[in-house]
Amino acid sequence: MSLAEYFPVFEKLTAEQQKKLLAVTQYREVKKGTVLHDGNADCLGLVIVHEGQFRAHMTSEDGREITLYRLFDRDICLFTAACIMRNLQFDVTITAQKDSKIWIIPPVYFRELKETSAPVANYTNDLMATRFTDVMWLIEQIMWRSFDKRLADFLLEECSVEGTDQLKITHENIANHMGTAREVVTRMLKYFQNEGMVALTRGTITVLDHQKLEELLEL
Amino acid sequence: MSLAEYFPVFEKLTAEQQKKLLAVTQYREVKKGTVLHDGNADCLGLVIVHEGQFRAHMTSEDGREITLYRLFDRDICLFTAACIMRNLQFDVTITAQKDSKIWIIPPVYFRELKETSAPVANYTNDLMATRFTDVMWLIEQIMWRSFDKRLADFLLEECSVEGTDQLKITHENIANHMGTAREVVTRMLKYFQNEGMVALTRGTITVLDHQKLEELLEL
Secondary structure, eight states: OOHHHHSTTGGGSOHHHHHHHHHHOEEEEEOTTOEEEESSSOOOOEEEEEEOOEEEEEEOTTSOEEEEEEEOTTOEESGGGGGGOTTOOOOOEEEESSOEEEEEEOHHHHHHHHHHOHHHHHHHHHHHHHHHHHHHHHHHHHHHSOHHHHHHHHHHHHHHHHTSSEEOOOHHHHHHHHTSOHHHHHHHHHHHHHTTSEEEETTEEEEOOHHHHHHHHHO | OOHHHHSTTGGGSOHHHHHHHHHHOEEEEEOTTOEEEESSSOOOOEEEEEEOOEEEEEEOTTSOEEEEEEEOTTOEESGGGGGGOTTOOOOOEEEESSOEEEEEEOHHHHHHHHHHOHHHHHHHHHHHHHHHHHHHHHHHHHHHSOHHHHHHHHHHHHHHHHTSSEEOOOHHHHHHHHTSOHHHHHHHHHHHHHTTSEEEETTEEEEOOHHHHHHHHHO
């Protein structure tokens, strides 16, 4: 459980840089629901997830949401340090979805590292490229994939992330992940229920037939 | 007309790096319609636009397209060098929209530069952040903005880019920029015509009332 192990570029730093990094990095526990970053103004720093789960989403003027990507153990969040990248100009909100433990490299020091160390700058590139790829996948989904497939995919992923077929998630929450209205989610879930793929009870969606949901993705 | 002037990070290279860069960089004229890059496999190198215009778009399995961004004089295209960024995994096609003149920094040398020079690595970061911001703007448009506003915005931008109110563009082409079907474009253009904002003739759309289109964006 050391920062050296979770920050892949640590080995490539000089002894002095390593020492300073360990001195300035903070370790913090955050409760489920904590907003780590909200829009371009916030600037917490580079966040490394030790344990937990976060969601990055954007919000429309009228309050609709869509999830851009999620962060799990060992993931690194660049957008909480967006302030030091002047060309990155969009608003993302990052919220803890579970009680989590994180390291935070303060923005001033992360900027210093990035500007003096080619490995750190290139690693930052890799991080951005990964998120860029996530977001491009999302555009493909929104543009070209029908909602039944997107919802089937979301439910299967959620089962895998949570390690259970009984998902404690509201239709409203799913709508906020997928950038749609609650009614649209409810309508499709009822269709899935009629087809025997899920069972709906108050506050819980139980996935009954993984294979049938997977087949839907193939169509 | 020198590469030094068009590649902003040139000044920050060592004399030796500058010399090598000038030696390996190619200058090329490309005709309108030339496909510079198609999918993840191609790897031309870092492209610097001297003069001209390019379009970066993605394509669905069934052939529908959407424009991600466009490149003009002095713009730099990172995705033609995507092969050297292993985490950048999505397919983009880049096509010349006008006869153009470009510099190409070969991928092998660009990789070498990026890995040894923190300024080049950070500049690469800036480029990626700029395109990431373009794409996030696009998601906002697709998710939250109605099609009439997107089309009004596209027509106004096109007038500005082309320097004329008489746009030689087919409804099919517009559909490919916007990721929709030709019929959807035709229907909205006819509505704009009825409202006196545009005039439609064979092969040409004439923007008659900029102010009214701009007002549409404000609603």
